[in-house]
Amino acid sequence: MNKTINQKAWFFVIPVFVLVAFNAIIPLMTVVNYAFQETFGNNVFMWEGTRWFKQIMLSERFHASLGRQFLFTFIILFIQIPLGIAIALTMPKEGIGVPVCLVLMSMPLLIPWNVVGAMWNIFALPDIGFLGHSLNALGFDYNFTQQIGDAWFTTILMDVWHWTSLVVLLSYAGLRSIQPAYYQAAEIDGASRWAIFTKIELPKMKKVLTIAILLRFMDSFMIYTEPFVLTGGGPGNATAFLSIDLVKMALGQFDLGPAAAMSLIYFFIVLLVCWVFYTLMMRNEEKS
Amino acid sequence: MAKVTLKGLSHSYLKTQSSDADWAIRGVDIDWNDGGAYALLGPSGCGKTTLLNIISGLITPTKGDILFDDKVISGLNPVERNIAQIFQFPVIYDTMTVYDNLAFPLRNRKIPEEEIKVKVHEIAEMLELSSTLNNRASGLTADGKQKISLGRGLVRSDVNAIMFDEPLTVIDPHLKWILRSKLKELHQKINRTMIYVTHDQTEALTFADQVVVMHEGQIVQTGTPVDLFEKPKHTFVGYFIGSPGMNVLPCQIKGNDVIVNGKKIETHQQIKKSNFNKTEVGVRPEFISFSNEGIPVKILSVSNTGRHKIVDTKSETGKIKIIAKSNEDIPAGSAFLKFKKEYTYTYGDSWIIE
Numbered sequence: 004m005n006k007t008i009n010q011k012a013w014f015f016v017i018p019v020f021v022l023v024a025f026n027a028i029i030p031l032m033t034v035v036n037y038a039f040q041e042t043f044g045n046n047v048f049m050w051e052g053t054r055w056f057k058q059i060m061l062s063e064r065f066h067a068s069l070g071r072q073f074l075f076t077f078i079i080l081f082i083q084i085p086l087g088i089a090i091a092l093t094m095p096k097e098g099i100g101v102p103v104c105l106v107l108m109s110m111p112l113l114i115p116w117n118v119v120g121a122m123w124n125i126f127a128l129p130d131i132g133f134l135g136h137s138l139n140a141l142g143f144d145y146n147f148t149q150q151i152g153d154a155w156f157t158t159i160l161m162d163v164w165h166w167t168s169l170v171v172l173l174s175y176a177g178l179r180s181i182q183p184a185y186y187q188a189a190e191i192d193g194a195s196r197w198a199i200f201t202k203i204e205l206p207k208m209k210k211v212l213t214i215a216i217l218l219r220f221m222d223s224f225m226i227y228t229e230p231f232v233l234t235g236g237g238p239g240n241a242t243a244f245l246s247i248d249l250v251k252m253a254l255g256q257f258d259l260g261p262a263a264a265m266s267l268i269y270f271f272i273v274l275l276v277c278w279v280f281y282t283l284m285m286r287n288e289e290k291s
Numbered sequence: 292m293a294k295v296t297l298k299g300l301s302h303s304y305l306k307t308q309s310s311d312a313d314w315a316i317r318g319v320d321i322d323w324n325d326g327g328a329y330a331l332l333g334p335s336g337c338g339k340t341t342l343l344n345i346i347s348g349l350i351t352p353t354k355g356d357i358l359f360d361d362k363v364i365s366g367l368n369p370v371e372r373n374i375a376q377i378f379q380f381p382v383i384y385d386t387m388t389v390y391d392n393l394a395f396p397l398r399n400r401k402i403p404e405e406e407i408k409v410k411v412h413e414i415a416e417m418l419e420l421s422s423t424l425n426n427r428a429s430g431l432t433a434d435g436k437q438k439i440s441l442g443r444g445l446v447r448s449d450v451n452a453i454m455f456d457e458p459l460t461v462i463d464p465h466l467k468w469i470l471r472s473k474l475k476e477l478h479q480k481i482n483r484t485m486i487y488v489t490h491d492q493t494e495a496l497t498f499a500d501q502v503v504v505m506h507e508g509q510i511v512q513t514g515t516p517v518d519l520f521e522k523p524k525h526t527f528v529g530y531f532i533g534s535p536g537m538n539v540l541p542c543q544i545k546g547n548d549v550i551v552n553g554k555k556i557e558t559h560q561q562i563k564k565s566n567f568n569k570t571e572v573g574v575r576p577e578f579i580s581f582s583n584e585g586i587p588v589k590i591l592s593v594s595n596t597g598r599h600k601i602v603d604t605k606s607e608t609g610k611i612k613i614i615a616k617s618n619e620d621i622p623a624g625s626a627f628l629k630f631k632k633e634y635t636y637t638y639g640d641s642w643i644i645e
Contacts, residue, residue, distance in 0.1 A: 187349050188382040192443060193370045193399035202395075206385045 037263035055264035065265060067240065068248040069272075075155075075244060076223045079162050083219055084212070086163070087170025092204075094175055105175075108168045116165075120232025123161040127233075147234065151241040154234050158242055161229055166222065170215045177211035178204060213284045217277055224273055245269055293359040293451040295323040295346065295484060300355035302341055308353075315341045316508040319355070323486070323501075328478050330487045330499035334531065338508040339488045343454050346486065348372045359451050375444025375453045379460045381436030385429040389420055392428045393442045400447075414442045417477065434466045441474075445481065452484040459494065471497060492532050504528050520575070521634060522559075524643045529573045535601060538579070538611045542572040542637065549637055552586050552607045557632040560644055567639035574635040576601070576614040581622055582629035586611075589625050604628070 038055055040048040059065050094104050114122075129135040129146045134157075138145040147157040181203065189199045205212075227246035230236065236243035236251070243251070249269065253262035300319040308314060316338035323329050331339040344350040346357060348369040357365050364372055384392050393411045415421045418438045423431065428439055437458060444453050455474075459467045475498060478485050487498050495502050496516040503513045504527070511525040512518075523529035523537060530536030543550040544567075549558050551572050558572065588604035588611060595601075595617060602613040602621055611628065615621060637644045 182380060182382075184378040184380060184382050187344075187347075187369075187376065188378060188440070188443075190349065191347065191369045191374065191376050192396040194395070195399070198399065202384045202386065 034263045034266050037259050038267055041260050051260060055260045056268070058261055059265045059268060062261075064240075064248070065268075068243055068245050071241075071243065072224060072245045075159070075226070076220060078159055079166070079223050080216060080219055082159070082163050083167045083170050084216060087167050087215065088174045088208070088212075090167070090171045091174035091178055092200075094171070096179070105172070108171050110168075111165050112168050114165070116228035117232050119161065119165050120229040123157065123164075123229070124233050127157045149238055151238060154238060154242050158230050158233060161233060162223065162226070165229065166219060169218065173211045173215045174208055177208035181207045209284070213281070217280065220276065220280070221273060224276075293484060294325045294361070295321070295452055295486070296358040296361065297321040297342075297346070298356045298358065300342070300345065300352050300357070302338075302345060302350065302352045302354075311508075314353075314508050316345075316505075319510055321503065321510070321513070323484060325360075326482045326484055327501060328475075328485045328487070328499050330489060330495035330502045331505060332489060332492060332495040332502050332531075333505035334490055337505045339490075339505050340456055342505070343376070343456055343486065343488050346452070347374050347376045347454055349376075373447070373449060373451050375447065375450045377437070377440045377444055377453070377455045377458045379457045381433060381440050381461065383428040383431075383436050383439050385427075387428055388425055389415070389428050389431070389439060390424040392439050393420075393424075393446055396443050396447055410446050410448070414446050417445070417480070418442050418473070433461045434463070434470060437462060437470070445477070450483065452486060455485070455487040455489075457489050457491075458487075459489075459491075467494075474498060492534075496532075504531065506531075522636070522643075523573065526571060526573055526638050526641045529575070533575055533577075535576055535612045535614075537573045537575045538609075539571050539573045539638070540606070540609050540611070542570050544570050544637070554586055556586070556630055556635065558630075558635045558637050559633055560637060562637060562644060567644075569640055571638045571641070572630075572635060573638055574630045576612040578631035578634040579611065579613045579628050580631070581613075581615075582627050585627040585629040587625060587627055590621065590623065593621050 036048075039051060039053075041051050042048050090108075095101055111119075124132075126132045127135045127147050129139055129148075135145055135147070144150075145153050147153040185203050185207075186199065189203060194202065225246055226244055227250070230242050230244060231247055231250075234242045236247040240248075249262060249265055252258050252265065297319055301314055301317045303314045305313050311317065319342060331342060333339045341350060345352045348364075348367060348371075352365070355365075356363050359372065369376075384395060387395065390411055393414060394407045397407045397410060411424075412421070415424055418441065420435070420438055420442065423435065428436065431439070441458070444450065459470060462470060471494060474485075474487075485498075487495065489495050489498075496519075500515065501513060502516060502519055504511050504519065504525075506525065506527040512523065512528045514522075514524075519528055519532050523532070526537070526539050529539060540551050542556075544562055547562050548555050549562065549572060550556075556572065586606055588606045591603040591605055591610075593600055593602050597617065599617050600615045600619065600621065602615055604611045604613060604626070606628075613628065
């Protein structure tokens, strides 16, 4: 086949290019700019090569916050994905219950992130918060502002409250799209409820679950506002996840070079994990 | 294997029913012998899928009983009824291999693995799936998947009946023929009661020994393909079966005479009563010929299908189609038609007058 060669077609790409340049490439390039240089302000820059990258990669502080980040993301995925599927399975399939459940489920998703943080901060205060006060009244020694375990518990609980709904809605959509004939055939084949779940429902939900896991991974890996308002990264650095640590470094200490290098490393980790995960999940799809 | 009997079966999807239209099926009585091949034929929405799902136990009927071998089984679930059903769209378990798909109903019934192996290989052989047994089922073509659905019904040697709900809908036309003859062949080999639901007359007539024609939730006729063609008991059967369908013309009954367009015509039956709201005469295009006298018509158009010619004509009270031999000369302009007496019937309120 002969392709028509027409270089004028490039003009059609210009609007997209300009748009992407302004919202992604140019801001990212300033970060790249900072990552390889040292500045003392007044627009004076000195070339530093890969020094900041080496510094970050070898820094224990970065390792610690990266570890906390992975641990946090892993825990919330481990809770939210099964919990979301379980809730979706128990949701009504017809009648007035459907819109009621859907609206109730969407509520947490509609609340601004810093409001969620503030809400949970007050909710969990050991002396006046409903959660904190109740736990203490029940005999638990609970104080999320001072005890590391309590701070983690509260942060995770807050994220589960805020985001499980997303998994529920996606799973519910996936479940609803399964043709009734599959359930009828399974009934005739004598399949148990567990077999229906593992052999029909889970495989049919694979695509929406892939999206759910990807979205939840990215969002939780970049989480900032809610823990910042809730714990401020504390006690100590116990809940200082990557974003919180990054902001501390960039705006608290004004270490622009290392912070820029850290941003890029951070960015590549997110990209890499998403790519590996997506490739693994979709590998079988292409075969068949 | 079992004899299937339906007694006074009615079903409505509504909680309260005020008119006939509220019933998906009404007053269905059927007797199907053990090992027969039956078809339920009717247009979309006539209630045939509802009826099938009632037999398999996926729907509980509002009224009436279902009997397998003269035992009432209305309260049993699909597993207890021990039936197999093949759906319109191939239902396969995506993550399993073809082998595991076929073995699935047996494994659920806790049958020993050696026995399963023998059975699965036997069925795979029959359906020509042997070479793909270890492949993932999701990679197969639509007809391959439908064969798996079919195979899952066949592996259980003790099923009471195998039911097909328009199983060839998603299959390519040239494969339809192959699968259909495969079904027929299987039926002869395993000799189990098979019930086949379709809206396609060719499928029904080639598959079944006995065809049940449904219309608006009711059975309008049960019979062999030849019966349905030669002696439709309801005008619906007349024009639903056959291509083109039966010609139905309004008529008057005066004493024992049947009058169409002012001409007295001879019909198959002796007319005994005539107190109907509507009386009609039905005759298939195959049984009409041109003549020197009879019903006067105007010739509208002639289309040649290769095997024969279809002539569209217009009489005083309605259009009449005629099938003529492809080498026959068709009179131009106007002509007279003669109906073959043995195949001309009178209908009162759409039902044949006996």
